[in-house]
Amino acid sequence: MTDTTTSTGRRTGLDRADMVATALALVESEGPGALTMRRLAAELDVTTNTVYWHVGSRDALITEIIRTSATRLADRAITGATPRERVTAAARHIWDSALENRAITSLAHQTGTTPLLEHHLELALVHEIEAAGLRGDAAALALRSILSTVGGFLVGALRDESSSPAELRPAALWSTTSGDISDETIEALSLPTDHEAVFTTTLDAVVAVHIPA
Amino acid sequence: MTDTTTSTGRRTGLDRADMVATALALVESEGPGALTMRRLAAELDVTTNTVYWHVGSRDALITEIIRTSATRLADRAITGATPRERVTAAARHIWDSALENRAITSLAHQTGTTPLLEHHLELALVHEIEAAGLRGDAAALALRSILSTVGGFLVGALRDESSSPAELRPAALWSTTSGDISDETIEALSLPTDHEAVFTTTLDAVVAVHIPA
DNA sequence: CGTCAGACTAGAACACCGTGCAAGTCCCGG
DNA sequence: CCGGGACTTGCACGGTGTTCTAGTCTGACG
Incomplete structure (x- = not known):
């Protein structure tokens, strides 16, 4: 300046x-x-x-x-021995860098420029997908599947619940639910979400279906 | 009136x-x-x-x-013989009704009231998850995992690409990518996404990891 | 029949927003 | 010296959500 x-x-x-x-x-x-x-x-x-x-x-x-x-989003080192581990690591880099830059990520999301922001990280992901042996349509399918999964969890994790009225937050919705749902499930749903844990298990499942062991 | x-x-x-x-x-x-x-x-x-x-x-x-x-979102009949099929059907109902009501769905998404809109359908989904034998934390984990998956694909499928300048759309980004990616993969990525197909395979994978066969 | 409270509507205004236009001021090369 | 492009300004337009004040209408009660 x-x-x-x-x-x-x-x-x-x-x-x-x-x-x-x-x-x-x-x-x-x-x-x-x-x-x-x-x-x-x-x-x-x-x-x-x-x-x-x-x-x-x-x-x-x-x-x-x-x-x-x-x-500015630094290319992160991809670790892992197996193709699955490496693909998972590449996907997790997207998740991590989005969480580390919440403000810019949600700005990109609002304006529909997310692919522009994360293109570098996506490139690394494709690289690992190809290293796992996928090409063409299969690689594109795997990439899009993984990206949508990451994106879905990001909208959940980045949403600022404190800005919306308490009575229509998910937890409140579930705690007032009556019906044929067991009490222990309702109680589990009334607790705040551990995004990290849910993301991990889901990502593992999605990676496993695309990347051969 | x-x-x-x-x-x-x-x-x-x-x-x-x-x-x-x-x-x-x-x-x-x-x-x-x-x-x-x-x-x-x-x-x-x-x-x-x-x-x-x-x-x-x-x-x-x-x-x-x-x-x-x-x-107004009618409760739809859940079909399928196995628990996995029924859970998948319940998840697909959310996807279908969101696509049938694009405008209201994106309005809800912008204002963070998606759970309010889809609570009925989520209830049906939880019901099938419990019918598959899950309770408490495991049921909550399965529900949130599936819901985030559906949500992720919805933000992709509902985005109106025609409103953003052509040169920064995903397809354009990939077609100008040079580097260590095979040509056939780049070509596959330059084509428009078949959201339906990608969603189906991903959903199947996520359901399979939570719901026992 | 009068009138009085509450339900309901109108008009104007406030503070923002993104954006465009006409008029400057600056500085550097000829 | 001075002319032209780079740069900056003030002002304005039309749009947004929202609020204030001043009504007008309607129905009930005395």
């Missing part, structure tokens, strides 16, 4: 990269909802038009945020 | 149920994005304040829409 202030109090020296950087910081610190063109402009001590001049539109800004975020 | 028009041209006789009904119709015919307080008021030939008087807030309105929608 080599910005300066002119004699008339104007702020200058900012470029597109600065916009994206502070927007990214804003999302990370205060969540996707805080990313407003006016708010970003205020953060940069500039008017909204300056932001528009550099960035074009809100959609373009978000795409750029996701794109630069994607490069 | 027993609404009347007074001498001064006012419209009256509407109640909360009418608001919810036309809001529901609006969402179904023009999508979640069309549900605006002003738009709904115009549809009812009334000012927004009238809507607010009856309904309270937008969130309350949406919750009510989902709630009445939930009662």
